[in-house]
Amino acid sequence: MTEWDGLEPHAERLDRLTLRGAPQDIALIDKAGTLDFAGLEVAVGGLAAALARQAERGDRVASWLPKTRLACLMALACTRAGLVHVPVNPLLRRAQVAHILTDSGARLFVTQPARAALLEEGDVPIGCAVLHEADLESSSDTPLPPSEGSADELAVLLYTSGSTGKPKGVMLSHANLWLGAISVAHYLRLAPDDRTLAVLPLSFDAGLNQLLSTWAAGGSVVPLDYLVAADVVRAVGRHDVTTLAGVPPLWIQLAEANWPAETAARLRRLSATGGRMPAPVVRHLRAIFPQADLYLMYGLTEAFRSTYLDPALVDRHPDSIGRGIPFAEILVVKQDGNIAADEEPGELVHVGPLVAQGYWRDAERTALRFRPAPAASRLGGIAVWSGDAVVRDADGLLRFVGRDDEMIKVSGNRISPTEIEEAALASGAVAEAVALGMPDERMGQAIRLIVRRAGGENAEARLLAYFKAELPNFQQPREVVWVDTLPYNPNGKLDRVRVREEHGA
Incomplete structure (x- = not known):
């Protein structure tokens, strides 16, 4: 077994x-x-x-x-x-x-x-x-x-x-999508009488899985494009919704929303993915929806889902991402390739049939992320090496520590710093730019942009106007810091370590 x-x-x-x-x-x-x-x-x-x-x-x-x-x-x-x-x-x-x-x-x-x-x-x-x-x-x-x-x-x-x-x-x-649907339907205990309010984008792995896991269980999907949290509350009541998934920033908004008691009582399960859920928000949601199971999850697009925390453990372990989902073998691996001991940080490595086939027409980046499983793996084959640092406690529960790469995650959206920096340069208002992620209790992270001014007048206004026209809301910098110079390393490249030391949060 x-x-x-x-x-x-x-x-x-x-x-x-x-x-x-x-x-x-x-x-x-x-x-x-x-x-x-x-x-x-x-x-x-x-x-x-x-x-x-x-x-x-x-x-x-x-x-x-x-x-x-x-x-x-x-x-x-x-x-x-x-x-x-x-x-x-x-x-x-x-x-x-x-x-x-x-x-x-x-x-x-x-x-x-x-x-x-x-x-x-x-x-x-x-x-x-x-x-x-x-x-x-x-x-x-x-x-x-x-x-x-x-x-x-x-x-x-x-x-x-x-x-x-x-x-x-x-x-x-x-196989990835089918098994992902079966796995999630299984551990969420979805049933034919469940109704899922699909608020996540269908281009997001968890958003697509909303559809597939619900249909795999024979349940109903209610798709919703919402503007404010109150739209979600109304839809739950109007459609007798039992299941709701969201990213932490949405859950923060929903925790602050006005929930009629009858509407709140309809929900049987809540699931959070796309970033760390602040413990105060977890406690607030448990108070608003005491009858609902709350699932805290961790996911990789490259493996379609990875871990979940059993709802029975949420009150005692609100900062945990749980254990591997069905069909996933999750290992915590040190830099030397050995399995980390309890409470010893290591990289989260996902092994098993949920692992994707790699990156489209990008053999170089595929080789960096999709590599042979560690020798200790019982499933073997190709694994996803997440780049995320986690620790495992004595009970086998995982806790997220941080990202080993420079990705910025805003409202559950993974954002490349380079993409933000290239947009800044394309505006013509700046000569150099470095984008950093700064902690934000509501959004998970926010973008801080460090820039060196280019020629021309009204640089600040031109930059902001360009971002507003060319980038979606979740990629808008929260803060722009204007500097006269940026540091370089001996190779003549921008020294991002020093930039983060001087301007990071």
Whole structure:
């Protein structure tokens, strides 16, 4: 018997998830009404057929959409048609969307007319056709049946920022997504009578898993694009929601929101991912939702999920990220490759069938992050070496210590410092820039930007105007520090260690 309690890591192709719910049960509740699992199966097959007319097997299909019904079906429909889905965060701006389209080699780009109008000439690469959402919704193609083939085939590219450079595409197979859905549904104890309010972006690994794990359990999904916390509260009450996942900044807002007692009592489970949850917020949520199970989690896009803390342990261990989820072997490894002792820091290493296939067309960065498992691993194979430092206590519970790289994490979004710095330089207002993450109780981290002024007048105003126009809200610097000089190391490069010492938090 393993820690998986008899749960076997058997994977199928992703588009077969629609067949797991009872045909008459409700799968989706949205502005268009309700869709049962029989209707979901027909809708996925129809969309798959429409996409298959436009692309060839293996082509990448990008979508830049809010949480419409079609957006919720895209991952399953693309995989049924033998295509690879590339969901683009709807909060991203023009240049970032253009990078993802080009880097992924997308052959189809599904969006809405208003969004397409934001793009400039050259943003959509040659050979990539633009399809409007309405064109696919009106298709009358005969639905495609569930697909055959290997569960190891590439299914989705999820773009996530690296510690340097622009966002990179994490390659996830049918098996990765299927087993991730089964694993999460299992440890969250999801059931057919559950309703999940899907507030996380579908381009985020945890956001996509909201859909897949709920459907794997035969439950209902209620997609929601919200503006303020009160929108979430109202949706929970209006749709009898039982399950809600969020990143720490959202949970902070929800803890401060006005929750009618009847609405709060509807929730059975809460889950937090995308960063560390402050202990005071954990205690506040436990007071507001005493009847609900609270799951504290740690996730890697490169492994789709990694750890969770059993709700029964939250009150005693509010700073823990728990143990490995089903199908995951989690090790704490020292620099010499040996397993760290209890209370000894080491790198979190994830082994097992949830490990992704690497980074899209980036062998160099794949080799750095995806390496052979430590000798002590019982599963072996290729592991994800997270770059995150953790410690394990005597009970086997893990606690997050810090990031070994320079990534900045704001509201659950992984942000590359280089991407922020390149935007600053592109503004023409600064000559050099260094972006740092500074602790922020509400957002996890905030961005502090250290810059040396370029020529020209009104540099401050020009820089802020450029950021506002070109970057989403979560990439806006909280603070800009203007300096006359920046330090260099002996190799003539910016000395980031000294910058952090002088200007870090």
